[in-house]
Amino acid sequence: MLQRFSFTLLRPLLTLIAVLAAIVVLWQLYHYYTYAPQTRDGKISADVVPLATDVSGRVDEVYIHDNQVVRKGQLLLSLDKVRLRNALAQAEATVEQASVQLSSSRRENQRYQTLQSAISQQERDNHHDAQLLAKANLDQALADRELARINLQRADLFAPVDGVITNFSLRPGAYASAGQPVMALVDSHSFYIAGYFEETKLGHIQNGDQVIIRIMGENQPLYGHVDGLSAGINDSERTTAAGNLLANVNPTFSWIRLAQRIPVRIAIDKVPDGVQLIAGRTATVSLENENAGAKAIIPSSFTHLP
Missing domain, CATH: 2.40.30.170 (Efflux pump adaptor protein, beta barrel domain)
Incomplete structure (x- = not known):
């Protein structure tokens, strides 16, 4: 009789404990997810680094493929350099021409400056200004030559960071425009x-x-x-x-x-x-x-x- 009474009392007690435990767990779940x-x-x-060439031109060589791991400084592609080499040769010729003109203007100016009593001050000023103009033309020619060298160097595209080339399908013969991305590099x-x-x-x-x-x-x-x-x-x-x-x-x-x-x-x-x-x-x-x-x-x- 006592055993039956204990069992009858224990069953609702266990049920109550289970219900309370479930309530606690549900409350903690609600609190956690809330x-x-x-x-x-x-x-x-x-x-993601969008890579673009600094100059426009036809793609000559491609040294990488899609999903390839590359290192910083690795050569990725090269543009056709025929026109760029020609532009550099023209710039060097312009520098030589401007240098000759400056030497000639400097000699003329020195000659006219010594003839102070035979010519007017205006003529001496004109030859002095001509020398300054020739010097400016030489400086411009030197700057153009440096730009031509930079363009020739920038015909090669290098990886700026370590990473992985992704979604890449560029092939030789395609035309690359300056500033227009040709590939994406995910920085590792x-x-x-x-x-x-x-x-x-x-x-x-x-x-x-x-x-x-x-x-x-x-x-x-x-x-x-x-x-x-x-x-x-x-x-x-x-x-x-x-x-x-x-x-x-x-x-x-x-x-x-x-x-x-x-x-x-x-x-x-x-x-x-x-x-x-x-x-x-x-x-x-x-x-x-x-x-x-x-x-x-x-x-x-x-x-x-x-």
């Missing part, structure tokens, strides 16, 4: 994580906070730290009407106000072997600090969601 500094809206980002030393955190969680994020990063498709986590928060985001609901300097704000009638997402820059401190950093890959970012105490009871299956 206020804890974590986001599944993260991306691997990197600086510029990778970082762009985490988009809800504004309700920004109060728990400080510069230097340690971060765990999980890349979709990778089993090993990355480690980093908060490097800074964005100073502003675009207000898509505010525009300026044509001819009116006042702000045109669209009225909002939605009952639920969703939290804005603010970009947070995450510096990568450690990358495990075998993990590929590719700009655009999806990442989950979780901050490991004292403000995220709810993490202690969150099952790993929740924190590893892609």
Whole structure:
């Protein structure tokens, strides 16, 4: 009789304990996903250098291919240099001509300056000015020759940083215009994580906070730290009407106000072997600090969601 009474009393007690535990777990889950500094809206980002030639011309040689790893200073391509060499030869000839004219003007000026009693002051001034003009013409010719040399040197395109050539299909014979990018170089030393955190969680994020990063498709986590928060985001609901300097704000009638997402820059401190950093890959970012105490009871299956 006593055993049956104990069992009858124990069953609702266990049920109550289970219900309370479930309530605590659900509350902690709600608190974690609402206020804890974590986001599944993260991306691997990197600086992309658009490479362009300084001069225009036909592509003569291409020394790299798509997705190739290159080093700083490596030769990537060369333009046809026939016209550029010809321009340099013309500039050198112009320098020689201007040098001869300057020597002639200098002799004439010296001769006329000694004949002070035989000629007028105006004639002496004219020959003095002619010497100065010849000197200026020589300086211009020297500058043009230096520019021709620079153009000849810039017909070769070198990698400015270490990186990977991507989305590249340029072949010999194509025409490259000065200043128009012909390839993209992803800087290997510029990778970082762009985490988009809800504004309700920004109060728990400080510069230097340690971060765990999980890349979709990778089993090993990355480690980093908060490097800074964005100073502003675009207000898509505010525009300026044509001819009116006042702000045109669209009225909002939605009952639920969703939290804005603010970009947070995450510096990568450690990358495990075998993990590929590719700009655009999806990442989950979780901050490991004292403000995220709810993490202690969150099952790993929740924190590893892609």
